Amino acid sequence: MPVIPKRLRAGVLAGAVSAAASIVPLAMEHPAVAATHVDNPYAGATFFVNPYWAQEVQSEAAAQSNATLAAKMRVVSTYSTAVWMDRIAAINGVNGGPGLATYLDAALSQQQGTTPEVIEIVIYDLPGRDCAALASNGELPATAAGLQTYETQYIDPIVSILSNPKYANLRIVAVIEPDSLPNIVTNMSIQACSTAAPYYEQGIEYALTKLHAIPNVYLYLDAAHSGWLGWPNNASGFVQEVQKVLNASIGVNGIDGFVTNTANYTPLKEPFMTATQQVGGQQVMSANFYQWNPDIDEADFAADLYSRFVSAGFPSSIGMLIDTSRNGWGGPNEPTGPSSSTDVNTFVNQSKIDLRQHRGLWCNQNGAGLGQPPQASPTDFPNAHLDAYVWIKPPGESDGTSAASDPTTGKKSDPMCDPNYMTSYGVLTNALPNSPIAGQWFPAQFDQLVANARPAV
Template identity: 30%
Template sequence: MRVSSLVAALATGGLVAATPKPKGSSPPGAVDANPFKGKTQFVNPAWAAKLEQTKKAFLARNDTVNAAKTEKVQQTSSFVWVSRIAELSNIDDAIAAARKAQKKTGRRQIVGLVLYNLPDRDCSAGESAGELSSDKNGLEIYKTEFVKPFADKVAAAKDLDFAIVLEPDSLANLVTNLGIEFCANAAPVYREGIAYAISSLQQPNVHLYIDAAHGGWLGWDDNLPLAAKEFAEVVKLAGEGKKIRGFVTNVSNYNPFHAVVRENFTEWSNSWDESHYASSLTPFLEKEGLPARFIVDQGRVALPGARKEWGEWCNVAPAGFGPAPTTRVNNTVVDALVWVKPGGESDGECGLAGAPKAGQWFDEYAQMLVENAHPSVVHKW
């Protein structure tokens, strides 16, 4: 059971006035404070606009209940993905929208961004292969044409906070998938690229979270110390004094934070939901001198019985939008629940018949996520 689950998992505008200061601004020197506390997580209007199609589909069936639920989803914060050089403008759009919201509410905004464009990206699965290749000067292009302008943009927006997710799935592949030649060849590129991103994003308003996959991938007892060592190597490579806030788990996956029902395929793992995974990984991170702080993606959560094993990761059904983003969590090492993956965007041409390519809008799936949405999305805490 454990072996089969593990093998399957491997496949896988205007400036804000300087005074008064927005509520939620961190006091000087408060480096250990939870950056999400007292702030408003950014609601991405570009993603909300895509859900208009979903709402119209419900209204066309006279389903006013789910149309109203869709409106609640549209008001829920989610991360902005920057997955290609051409998408760097997404940062500008997010900054302008966050400033507008901050000016309107007087509350400090924290904008979630995903930095996702390593050369030879997605070396084991390939559904989300990127635009850069290490064979074609990809690492240098990544540094100069992607990471540097990314860093410059967030550094200039000192009136906002940013929570930045670094390169989903990348280091996890180096923990478990070096037997795949493409991943083995990509390993030094991944390490150097992420280390460069860490060193480039050292701003007081920027909070970095390295991707740590999920409990079904790295949560096994044998993988936990290997994962911590891999993360420590990359942080060390970033240079002395370079810091991260912590780690992000479950990006684009379907694991619950607190499992209501423990699935049979988790039987042999202590990391049987993402809260347990964070707790399982914590002592190994601390042993390596790393900060054991987490954010957990709950943008999509599989319904009990939806999967036969953790390795099912593509357009899993049935699923629903997970718990609403919040800092009210029952785990002292977790900063916040967040929605990193924008629900409704396909995982790839897999999982369900008719699924479009990775990243394209899959409205039938979005409708299912709304129908099965966690109650907290409709009745926000």
């Protein structure tokens, strides 16, 4: 699944590092006064634009022969994306590249006067990471020694950097360990997940405890997506698992919220149907595509989770984030209205904007597009209690490959990234061909994401 801060082309990287270094003195001009911990860190704030990702996008635009597409890419380069700390080496920078402090200094340089600046970092290096897949396996084993390394060589150095007083007036959103707790809820029949589960819990408890002590850090736990946890048993199991971890660390009042659809493709909203709508005497959610899952999109799922958490004793102030980076599904194959079919399966297949054949397909999806741009406090779906639309997954970074493994990061070849692989769902993967290792720049996918953006750029 998700990915590392991108590796840039040599010339772009050198220029970007030089630019970042030149702005550090400007960053020091901002007073190191701790900001008040607010309910929604995105409200009233400007969003950090990763200069390294922006340079990659601008280089892609410069290589385009299609002037219209190139212009759209230049617009996209101004959007905010998260920074992934996907391995220990990323903290100080991989192979001379930018580290966490470099990104934070860049955020300070972008801050406009006293207007708050929000930057997102992804904590993603648990022992036995990505236990139910291969593409984003990590560097640390699911052992006691791996957990100790995670705590002392990964979390502690991150906490040390974030605690620097010069960053005290940044709003730092920390997205905690994508897919980890959801894997505990649904995938304990997989040996790697049952082995990793206690280390996932203990590692997250440690990370939350340490990060919660920093007043300007905002904690959002990953909550998978509607096609994974939308069924009532899965959703309730997730709430219970989160309660368990929080009760052993910072308590339910210590969490700021949850993020759904991280690095996934599930639409924000299916515009032409609802889950309970009747088609030929059958509810939409009974269709083969949804398999009786009542949360047919991320807006429904976020509202469902919010209600469940508050009912379980969480504060009503918790907020939801939705990763809309790649869930637009626009382009020439986008439905323009509901089907007229009275067969529920035909109706769903002809009406849904999610063009996948199965909701479990996740690797470099063919036909996907950019979704809603990052936005604070969207009001489209009040029951979801959204703090923001966010781009946690930087568009253009590969989900994984079926071609080769990377022994330096632990990321492996994954058949779900092979377009010719027949999945256990009985359908092909829908993955784009010739994808690089997770986290590396994938021009063909980025071109398609921009072309198929919904709403259009």
